[in-house]
Amino acid sequence: MHRPPAARMPAPGEPDHFLARIIHLTLVSGLVISVAAMAAGLILSAAGLAAAASLLMKIGLLALLATPALRVVIAVIGYLVERDWLFTVISVLVLALLITSYVAGRA
């Protein structure tokens, strides 16, 4: 059993390149998907295809709103991979609070 060198808990005083990289990747993916859908929606709406335009814009908005929550999920996974239990607990706590506020908000 060997772990890749990036996936170990950084020592105190050491920057966490691994976490920064996977969170950056999550944010870029979410942003590209949502901007592409919203821009396509605007173009279709200018072309008079209202139904398809509205659907694409909604997909774009939902993808945008899901991205911050997704990056918390990715952080949980990242800290688990690094076996960084302190920050696994902290990020799970953030995720649990987000889910609670989401469920409470819909009710």
Add this chain to the structure above:
Amino acid sequence: MLLALFALGLCAGLLGSVLGIGGGIIIVPALSLLFGLPLPAAIGTSIVCVVATSTAAAVAYVRDEITNVRLGMTLETTTVLGAMAGGLLASVIPMQLLTALYIGILLFSAQSMWRRGKPAAASTAEPDSTGAAAATHMSTALADRLFGSYHDPQLGRSVSYEVTRIGAGLAGSLGAGLLSGLLGVGGGLVKVPLMSVVMNVPIKAAVATSSFMIGVTGAASAFIYYFRGLIDPTTTVPVVLGVVVSSLFGARLAPRLRSAVLTRIFALMTVIVAGRMLWDVLATWRP
């Protein structure tokens, strides 16, 4: 109309990403006063734009490792908790008193930030850990991990710092969440001074970390607005696209400014917001 909304997004995104605040400060009044949108719809659009600013700015701030991800995660626990409590308490607490309290906090933090922006004072940030980190085992374990370091392109060297007064930071961040849940205002205006003045975080790292954090709290309330049908895609999408473009730019611009300049722009912005809120309070004052 489409271009005007896009341009509004450009302005809000630039302001929001450079200062680590939402940008709702200009979107809500602009949409309701200039575009005639009802207030709930204007607020809905504004919250989506906060998420857009946060995500687009964080793309650059996290890639350049200016964001302190661990600090952001830690403070998010109490911010989200505060925001939830704020939502529940909103009907119980007298609004005018609360607004007055918020204005007071803004003016105090503007003054502290302005003093911090003095060129001589800017480099005297020494880690002050007296009585701060030692409270519990948990916070000691945290203190060991919450240092930060980033490359400052304006200074042309890397900047390292220790995060101090974690207990006070967590409490302040609970308060910031509470206020934003109660008043519906972004927490960025409180979070940046909290990190910078109280927790010894350099202004650029504070801005980047605040940018990173506000997306999470923003998204939680934005979903609620979305499912209540308060977000109209045809007005929101053009503003959001403008916000994304200028936030990507703003997050590359802010690290290149002098820290003292950035701090003073922040202090001025805080005074403007406090002034506007004071104006609103006085305009509706009926003793």
